Amino acid sequence: MTAHVQTSRVSETQERTVSVWQDRVRIRVLSKGRGPALVFFHGPWGLTWDPFLDELAQSFSVLAPAHPGTTPDAHDDIYHLDGLWDLVLCYDELLEALGIRDAAFVGHSFGGMVACELAAAYPDRARRLALIAPLGFWRDPDRIINWMLLEPGELRRQIFRDPECDAARRMFPRSDEQDSSATAARVRMVWAMGTTGKFIWPIPDKGLKKRIHRVKAPTLLVWGKEDRLVPPVYADEFVGRLSDARVQTVADTGHAPHLEQPATVARTVREFLSQ
Amino acid sequence: MKISAFHLMPHRELPADFERRYESVWVTPPWWELADARRVGQYYNWTLDELSYAAKCGFDGVCTNEHHQNAYGFMPSPNLMGSVLARATNGTNVAIVQMGATLPTSNPPLRVAEEYAMLDCISGGRLVAGLPLGSPMDVNLCYGITPMEHRERYREAFALTLKAWQAREIFSWNGRYFQLATVNLWPRPIQEPHPPVWVPGSGSISTFDFAVEHDVCYCFLSYSGARSAKTMMDAYWRVVAEKGRDLNPYRAGFLQLVVVAENDARAEEKFAGHVEYFYHKCLHVPGVWFSPPGNQDYRSLVATMANPVRRAENPKNLRYRDFVEKGYVIAGSPATVRDRLKEEVINGLHVGNLMVLLQIGSMPHELALENIELFGREVLPGLRDFWDDAGWVNHWWPERLRQPAAPVAAGLAAGGA
Numbered sequence: 001m002t003a004h005v006q007t008s009r010v011s012e013t014q015e016r017t018v019s020v021w022q023d024r025v026r027i028r029v030l031s032k033g034r035g036p037a038l039v040f041f042h043g044p045w046g047l048t049w050d051p052f053l054d055e056l057a058q059s060f061s062v063l064a065p066a067h068p069g070t071t072p073d074a075h076d077d078i079y080h081l082d083g084l085w086d087l088v089l090c091y092d093e094l095l096e097a098l099g100i101r102d103a104a105f106v107g108h109s110f111g112g113m114v115a116c117e118l119a120a121a122y123p124d125r126a127r128r129l130a131l132i133a134p135l136g137f138w139r140d141p142d143r144i145i146n147w148m149l150l151e152p153g154e155l156r157r158q159i160f161r162d163p164e165c166d167a168a169r170r171m172f173p174r175s176d177e178q179d180s181s182a183t184a185a186r187v188r189m190v191w192a193m194g195t196t197g198k199f200i201w202p203i204p205d206k207g208l209k210k211r212i213h214r215v216k217a218p219t220l221l222v223w224g225k226e227d228r229l230v231p232p233v234y235a236d237e238f239v240g241r242l243s244d245a246r247v248q249t250v251a252d253t254g255h256a257p258h259l260e261q262p263a264t265v266a267r268t269v270r271e272f273l274s275q
Numbered sequence: 276m277k278i279s280a281f282h283l284m285p286h287r288e289l290p291a292d293f294e295r296r297y298e299s300v301w302v303t304p305p306w307w308e309l310a311d312a313r314r315v316g317q318y319y320n321w322t323l324d325e326l327s328y329a330a331k332c333g334f335d336g337v338c339t340n341e342h343h344q345n346a347y348g349f350m351p352s353p354n355l356m357g358s359v360l361a362r363a364t365n366g367t368n369v370a371i372v373q374m375g376a377t378l379p380t381s382n383p384p385l386r387v388a389e390e391y392a393m394l395d396c397i398s399g400g401r402l403v404a405g406l407p408l409g410s411p412m413d414v415n416l417c418y419g420i421t422p423m424e425h426r427e428r429y430r431e432a433f434a435l436t437l438k439a440w441q442a443r444e445i446f447s448w449n450g451r452y453f454q455l456a457t458v459n460l461w462p463r464p465i466q467e468p469h470p471p472v473w474v475p476g477s478g479s480i481s482t483f484d485f486a487v488e489h490d491v492c493y494c495f496l497s498y499s500g501a502r503s504a505k506t507m508m509d510a511y512w513r514v515v516a517e518k519g520r521d522l523n524p525y526r527a528g529f530l531q532l533v534v535v536a537e538n539d540a541r542a543e544e545k546f547a548g549h550v551e552y553f554y555h556k557c558l559h560v561p562g563v564w565f566s567p568p569g570n571q572d573y574r575s576l577v578a579t580m581a582n583p584v585r586r587a588e589n590p591k592n593l594r595y596r597d598f599v600e601k602g603y604v605i606a607g608s609p610a611t612v613r614d615r616l617k618e619e620v621i622n623g624l625h626v627g628n629l630m631v632l633l634q635i636g637s638m639p640h641e642l643a644l645e646n647i648e649l650f651g652r653e654v655l656p657g658l659r660d661f662w663d664d665a666g667w668v669n670h671w672w673p674e675r676l677r678q679p680a681a682p683v684a685a686g687l688a689a690g691g692a
Binding site for chain 2: 075076078079082148149150151180183186187190191192193194195197198201202
């Protein structure tokens, strides 16, 4: 395997781009903090360094890779991956390139599913798992809304309990005036949904139920009590199949509890990972 | 010119408050509330009768197309319709234009190659092979194909289909999406090396490139008329020129809605309600469904977001006179219709293969027949020789049908289907 590491410095957050998959897939990794390694897998709306990651960086060396295709200027790299197996192998190569033998995995939504898949494929790589509203299962009576088919305003209302909260404003910048940064944000979000959607369309159950028993890591499931996209009842699917898992629900939050209440969720996650 | 009659096979009797009561005409309209199988059987038969009638009225071709889970146009299998039409038009010079079976939803796509070969055999070599990508509603939402894989699957299926028609030897196909160890198509089409290929599109840059690279006819299926298509079609012809192809107008097809009556006022009287039904109900689909994330490649996504080609005008705010004025529908007396088609569509967009939609929305059978008959009798003859003097050959039309059609026998009247 070949991997190239370039490093640049943007404020306090480190940024580097790692090439994996025979140099066909470039992955930007944001990092910050000191302590044991923690890998954060972002959700379907792209990677931004947020207050939640800042909180985690106080106790951990946080590494946040951008899912394939979402790294700037590497959009078409996504076409080199055909399915979930390719994606999991890709992340194994990334950890190898970063020199990480094992780490705490934290993932949100789609990223929670990726973290869990990675922990099932490589049980010794995950020391502890913290999954925030992860995907991976499907229950007919509790259909998961396909967020890729929602108009932006409706999407915002589905993700956040309070669509007017700061995190919602950051994710959906005002676009009523001719503002190129709002357009760029919308492009980034749509492309992030498309590239992550490649691995879960049209139903985000790609066989985790056959593999999840391989996970060895103690697992914390964090769920927003008012998650409208992936209802909290999905936590049962994980808890019922993992040997060591517990659920923490967060009041007054939707599908992104770590964005709506970063301090609360970071504290819960930090405590769990430090045990 | 080659002028074909296009049909969508719409639901003709949706409730008056349909677009207020239901989310969408596509994907989610509830069958049990809105339709009745016996009545729908009547729609299919009317559709076949209307297209057969068009064949008798002097049209050069009859077009069917594939869509799923909707009330806008529900021929999930255009080839079932096409085979009836092929049989019904045997002995004529009418082309069977399949616009057509959708490659990415056929698995393996050889099924399309086989059925088209059957149609070509049954029709005696009169098939035009439309090879559409399929709409995102059909392919991504109804048939579960990942948006990001839609175009890749299409390109692979397209290459496989063309090879399967032509290969002299048995071959293996070890593709990304399709693996077939022994490809040996039975039957093969009559037309050699293969039936003419049309690629329908709705203005995506990557489809222009694809059509020109493969030297096929690009068909712009627009409901917004020639004026709003002008920018798009000009861009297409620029790509044609850049890639060193000739500007043969038969490289382009265009779909136009048309209603024709004794005079302009009569046209409004007869057709206004049906035109409004079409634009208000049959196109009632959430905008984002037309382009789910990943369906457009990154380049097209950036282009669309930064500079939407046309600020989508909500057709629900428009009425019959707006649709006519803007050219969404070309309507009026035979002379009005002929002149506008010539000026705006044929000459304006440089189009050799014209398709006209003559049964529109709720238009009942008898009225559709009148529209077809009058167009065939009074409009079509005035357009047919438009490109003749320029000497272009329509390479995208069945070879044995390329000569101009003989005049239609006199005395054919509406209602004779």
